[in-house]
Amino acid sequence: MDKRRRRQAARAKSHVSEEVSSIEWEAVNMTEQEEDLICRMYRLVGDRWDLIAGRIPGRKPEEIERFWIMRQRRGIADATG
Template structure:
């Protein structure tokens, strides 16, 4: 991904969430699957950490 593509993905994600097809439609030559894979590779650990924290909170209640 180019720096411009990454920037657009971040901005679009803030606006539309994980609607990968919509985001991919704004980036010529990229598929929804590529965009989603890129996002997961960059942010997968962040999401996994949040899930663990939520599970801990709900498990201790």
């Protein structure tokens, strides 16, 4: 394997190890009003987290997306078990 391929393989390997699974995420606490607004906005605009976060002061798009993903997984777990 030449140097360039080794570098590419090392870069790809390090990228995979940097990814964080949602299990390791901290729970995002939202107020009932925030949750309601997120659900309504999601129905209107889909996963445009930046647009949704713009309607909730102090929230970042990443927080909104993480909340939504964790909420969906919790709903699936509740439904199956």
